[in-house]
Amino acid sequence: MSSPSADLAVVGGGQLARMMQQAAVGLGIHIRLLAEGPDVSAAQVIPDHRVGDHTSLDDLRDLAAGVPVITFDHEHVPPEHLRALEAEGHACRPGPHALLFAQDKGAMRARLDELGVPCPRHASVSSLADLEAFGFPAVVKTTRGGYDGKGVWFVHSAADAEEALSSDRELIAEELVDFRRELSALVARRPSGDTVAWPVVESRQVDGVCKEVVAPAPDLDDHLAQEAEAIARTIASALDVTGVLAVELFETSDGRLLVNELAMRPHNTGHWTIDGAATSQFENHLRAVLDRPLGPAGPRAPWSVMVNILGGSVDDLEAQLSVVLDAVADIRVHLYGKSVKAGRKVGHVTAVGDDLDDAQARARRAADLFEKGTTHE
Template identity: 75%
Template sequence: MPTPQLAVIGGGQLARMMQQSAIGLGIDIRLLAEGPDVSAAQVVPDHLVGDYTDLDTLRAVVADAPVVTFDHEHVPPEHLRALQAEGHACRPGPDALLFAQDKGAMRSRLGELGAPCPRNAIITSPADLESFGLPAVVKTTRGGYDGKGVWVVRTDADADEAFASGRVLLAEELVDFRRELSALVARSPSGEIRSYPVVESRQADGVCAEVVAPAPDLDPALAAEARELAERIAAELDVTGILAVELFETTDGRLLVNELAMRPHNTGHWSIDGAVTSQFENHLRAVLDLPLGGTEARQPWTVMVNILGGTVSDLVAQRAVVLAAEPDVAVHLYGKSVKAGRKVGHVTAYGDDLDEVLARARRAGGLFTDGTPS
């Protein structure tokens, strides 16, 4: 195997899509995968299987790789500091990554920066929650994703499972929002930064179901505010690579920061087919301190629909059905077994007419999910 220019920790679909961009750029990746058949291990020849929480395993993977990046945000920060001390550039670094790993730390730091956030507080007991006030959203500060570790609490009993989890909990006000937006930026170690169009993210059961780029009917001033906010957060937290700032657009026209992700993000998948430079290519360019690519949209509208596991069990066999029905839709399958609600791929459509683009993407997604057009 050639000497890797980059080590990637985590073998999910994000690392799989990084490999697609790495091939074109001539970047050799070494991967740490959770298992021999996980999504990225299927397409990255130079991979090791092991536990990302074990420092010796991390050392074996990054041994001759000068730069390290991530498919997820869960690597222990003390391990990253050890790798840095041994000469490996971790991008993003542990001091930045903390704010994607720990929602309590994120809220505290964003408050210091004056970033608009929902009212929030760390809670340790039902009495704390009562004092905070209901209704509220209660989240585990670490480890939650795609609606897991999140509870909407309207009565005291709604919080029983949260307190029984034994995890550190964060209470946030239940925001009256019009929709969810996402502002994505790429930032290099030398400080170059590029912003993607602000998109609308639509959820189903706490999981991103579809993304519309750009967000329809978004006031240009609010779009500029979202991009500037994401760029400022990236700079203040010294993020290297992709930063996704998930936002609420409130019913009274304000923006509030919901979550941060410091890696390529589901709300940026549209960019593979819809932007001049995909988020995956710009992530690789950023972490290797290469000049960043353009982030402009190629078409007036791009819609990405997630393929969530449903009644169709053989996605490869179903592929021909989808392509016959929607030959101009881009299909991305992740090599995963189908489980109910699991993200197993996505489809992307683009064009001049939003209603028509939405319809094509939804039809393709529906055919992959349950065999019928949505």
């Protein structure tokens, strides 16, 4: 039995695709999904899914058959496959010409340098001599494939560099930035160039994993907020990004902004928009890639706090849900349908309100209850 015609094909079955489906239902958009397995997060909620490999052109062609537009839960589809799909009449959004700069940190840094976008000092390295010439301390990253702290090494001496240099991966070294905090600027862009931007947020990391996001970033100087938004809009336009673009930034201790990473898809630092913004990042991503008018991106409340639920001592999150809802008033919960593993992102909670301290306390308490079954209070 053939699947009904779909409006949009999504590659990758993680929580981002799952939350795209949440937005798609309201818009009447039919998504067809390529999932890594039959029970992954997005496959649980998207009926029209097939199991396959995003590195297989045959599987991608099967997914795309009869579907005009393709988008992504992750940035790891080989660019040559995307070019083949484009040649066969499918619109890949974002396209391979844009995704390159989210897939390859070396290419990203070179292009941002050309655009005059502020970045940390950086250089390609392949040997200890290269690293010593660059100077310690440094952050060494694989140019491809790293995420959530994986493929990243903090190198303070030659002894620290051994693992990175023996990884047999292409590497880039970046200066160890003295930053005050991390920020994120999100925009959504249509093929026409029409763009909307959400408020710039502060993100807080634990062991290289995003743990908490506050929207808008507290006490952010107006001119820095405007600069961060302008940087995101410039990159989206210059790289011809269609869909959501997340620009992760350092706010340095001396008041500058430096671009850290790019993501060309809905992003963890935008999850607060589901409950805290006039239009979520997921809805505007769908609108953008299908070339439909974008929704307003302003906040619904003065403050939104999103805290990721990381795998901890609580095994049954669904059973724990009643405990959390009973204990924490006015909290929004999003569970991803994943098995619990230590440190794994298995959901998030969001609190919105007029008082930042109150919203932060509610969100943190709910996340603690999901992770530990108790709180620090």
